[in-house]
Amino acid sequence: MYSVGVDIGGTGVQAGVVNKDGKILFRKECFTNVDSGFERVMDDINNLVRDLLKENNLEIENIESIGFGVPSFINKKGLVTCVNLGWYEVDFMRALNNRFKESKVYAENDATVAAVAEAKFGSMKNKDIAVMYTLGTGVGGGIIINGKSITGAHGMGSEMGHTIIGENYFNCNCGNNGCLESFCSATAIIKHAQKLINEGNESIILDMVNGNVEQINAKMIFDAFRKNDEVAVLTINRFKSYLAKAMANMINILDPDVISIGGGVSRASDIILDGLEDLTRDYILYKKEEFANIVCATLGAHAGIIGAAFLR
Amino acid sequence: MYSVGVDIGGTGVQAGVVNKDGKILFRKECFTNVDSGFERVMDDINNLVRDLLKENNLEIENIESIGFGVPSFINKKGLVTCVNLGWYEVDFMRALNNRFKESKVYAENDATVAAVAEAKFGSMKNKDIAVMYTLGTGVGGGIIINGKSITGAHGMGSEMGHTIIGENYFNCNCGNNGCLESFCSATAIIKHAQKLINEGNESIILDMVNGNVEQINAKMIFDAFRKNDEVAVLTINRFKSYLAKAMANMINILDPDVISIGGGVSRASDIILDGLEDLTRDYILYKKEEFANIVCATLGAHAGIIGAAFLR
Numbered sequence: 001m002y003s004v005g006v007d008i009g010g011t012g013v014q015a016g017v018v019n020k021d022g023k024i025l026f027r028k029e030c031f032t033n034v035d036s037g038f039e040r041v042m043d044d045i046n047n048l049v050r051d052l053l054k055e056n057n058l059e060i061e062n063i064e065s066i067g068f069g070v071p072s073f074i075n076k077k078g079l080v081t082c083v084n085l086g087w088y089e090v091d092f093m094r095a096l097n098n099r100f101k102e103s104k105v106y107a108e109n110d111a112t113v114a115a116v117a118e119a120k121f122g123s124m125k126n127k128d129i130a131v132m133y134t135l136g137t138g139v140g141g142g143i144i145i146n147g148k149s150i151t152g153a154h155g156m157g158s159e160m161g162h163t164i165i166g167e168n169y170f171n172c173n174c175g176n177n178g179c180l181e182s183f184c185s186a187t188a189i190i191k192h193a194q195k196l197i198n199e200g201n202e203s204i205i206l207d208m209v210n211g212n213v214e215q216i217n218a219k220m221i222f223d224a225f226r227k228n229d230e231v232a233v234l235t236i237n238r239f240k241s242y243l244a245k246a247m248a249n250m251i252n253i254l255d256p257d258v259i260s261i262g263g264g265v266s267r268a269s270d271i272i273l274d275g276l277e278d279l280t281r282d283y284i285l286y287k288k289e290e291f292a293n294i295v296c297a298t299l300g301a302h303a304g305i306i307g308a309a310f311l312r
Numbered sequence: 313m314y315s316v317g318v319d320i321g322g323t324g325v326q327a328g329v330v331n332k333d334g335k336i337l338f339r340k341e342c343f344t345n346v347d348s349g350f351e352r353v354m355d356d357i358n359n360l361v362r363d364l365l366k367e368n369n370l371e372i373e374n375i376e377s378i379g380f381g382v383p384s385f386i387n388k389k390g391l392v393t394c395v396n397l398g399w400y401e402v403d404f405m406r407a408l409n410n411r412f413k414e415s416k417v418y419a420e421n422d423a424t425v426a427a428v429a430e431a432k433f434g435s436m437k438n439k440d441i442a443v444m445y446t447l448g449t450g451v452g453g454g455i456i457i458n459g460k461s462i463t464g465a466h467g468m469g470s471e472m473g474h475t476i477i478g479e480n481y482f483n484c485n486c487g488n489n490g491c492l493e494s495f496c497s498a499t500a501i502i503k504h505a506q507k508l509i510n511e512g513n514e515s516i517i518l519d520m521v522n523g524n525v526e527q528i529n530a531k532m533i534f535d536a537f538r539k540n541d542e543v544a545v546l547t548i549n550r551f552k553s554y555l556a557k558a559m560a561n562m563i564n565i566l567d568p569d570v571i572s573i574g575g576g577v578s579r580a581s582d583i584i585l586d587g588l589e590d591l592t593r594d595y596i597l598y599k600k601e602e603f604a605n606i607v608c609a610t611l612g613a614h615a616g617i618i619g620a621a622f623l624r
């Protein structure tokens with residue numbers, strides 16, 4: 001039997017038909033027309049899913065479940081607030097249930113969805129305690145214990161990106177100072193490289209953007225790191241030092257079997273993982289003990305569809 | 313049917329016979345003769361338990377289980393390292409099993425044991441996700457999910473005292489900087505008050521110790537806080553600000569139903585809880601949502617025996 005997974009993002013929505021082995025058989029996508037408002041976006045998603053099924057001669061009644069990943073948290077009443085989508089306390093779960101009356105529908109935060117996928121078919125397969133960090137524009141998180149996602153008593157857990165792990169030279173978007181996200185997101189890395197360059201440090205990154213620091217992206221910084229560019233080395237080392245603190249904090253709290261790092265930043269997995277275990281060991285309490293394997297995610301962008309299809 | 317709970321501390325060992333309602337029926341204690349070495353201390357514990365049973369006409373065969381709380385972590389091999397007891401990788405579980413062949417024996421870190429007790433009979437009763445912080449000389453932690461203690465894949469979890477939550481003016485005993493324990497233990501509070509006094513700030517605390525700052529204890533600081541002493545107010549406010557960050561970090565990660573604060577420091581529960589919820593709300597991501605009740609532990613020093621008796 002097949003399930004459908006839908007990955008709702010700020011720019012596009014991806015839907016896929018997934019078999020029980022976690023393989024995406026058919027895929028379809030559409031733009032997220034944020035300006036058209038919540039109900040219209042939900043109509044588009046409805047059409048996307050139904051077109052995907054129709055084009056592949058599948059009946060919605062024969063689909064086991066339809067799961068949705070959203071770039072936000074869903075509270076216990078089913079309400080979603082998501083600045084990127086322009087949604088403020090919209091009744092997301094009701095909107096889904098109204099449109100997909102024939103199906104079982106489930107929804108979770110997108111980082112939790114990615115963690116579900118990685119725990120079932122990817123880098124965290126067959127592990128009892130599995131924790132995922134998604135490092136992208138922001139930092140998300142997912143916690144899976146014995147195959148079940150842990151989102152807490154009020155649905156707002158596994159937001160490790162906003163745990164406070166130090167003091168930073170700027171405040172996080174959430175208003176606090178020292179959040180993991182403000183040290184380890186792509187945004188944070190870019191901001192730090194820009195800062196060093198603006199302070200007068202020379203860097204080949206500046207050549208990559210023809211002198212326009214606003215054009216710097218995370219990939220350029222990792223590329224420059226490979227060429228031993230000083231700004232890049234300082235930036236990536238700082239990033240890894242705080243990432244290690246975050247890994248150690250999680251080990252000191254949940255002591256997982258595995259921690260997986262996903263999201264756009266994790267494409268530079270060789271740089272991220274190099275020496276990260278030793279850095280982490282310095283920050284944990286029981287330094288002589290075996291601790292979680294720290295790995296990078298393996299399902300890439302597909303994790304959103306696959307994980308959503310396996311929400312239960 | 314009864315169980316036995318044994319609370320092993322650096323100065324004394326307390327054992328109790330506990331009924332299924334969590335009531336301590338009989339109690340007995342002995343000194344922890346640390347200098348005599350591990351095997352001798354274990355012999356003393358063996359005698360303590362057997363004397364306790366004999367004096368109350370109970371047969372060890374009729375006891376459901378004997379549980380032990382230790383001020384340390386027990387690794388998956390059953391080895392314990394505990395500086396306070398002078399134990400370095402001693403085979404604790406084997407030593408227990410050798411001495412209590414007739415019984416089922418269980419052992420856990422003492423903060424986890426306290427959490428088990430509070431979750432079963434005290435401040436965290438009937439809650440699915442319950443987290444405890446014990447604030448004493450150090451800071452310990454216990455996590456209970458659906459009635460089961462979570463100590464991680466390698467047994468070293470729930471050490472929230474050593475999660476890094478900021479930058480501090482001195483390093484933690486564990487060697488790192490910025491651990492919760494270095495902000496929120498009794499030791500940390502005392503150190504901060506001493507610092508302010510040594511910097512020349514006037515304080516009634518100094519009168520309480522006849523000018524000898526080495527004699528300051530946490531109770532004096534809370535007492536001085538009640539009298540609006542400036543050093544005490546600065547110290548307690550700093551303590552509460554970091555405690556709120558720790559609460560918020562836990563809410564952002566596990567989003568518990570309840571967080572309970574125990575340990576010696578929690579005796580000043582009125583001061584600790586006053587305004588703590590609002591301080592915590594500032595640091596969580598979803599500030600408009602309902603979040604964990606933050607309470608103080610209710611079982612006091614008995615939690616060690618009661619929790620140990622209910623380890624399974």
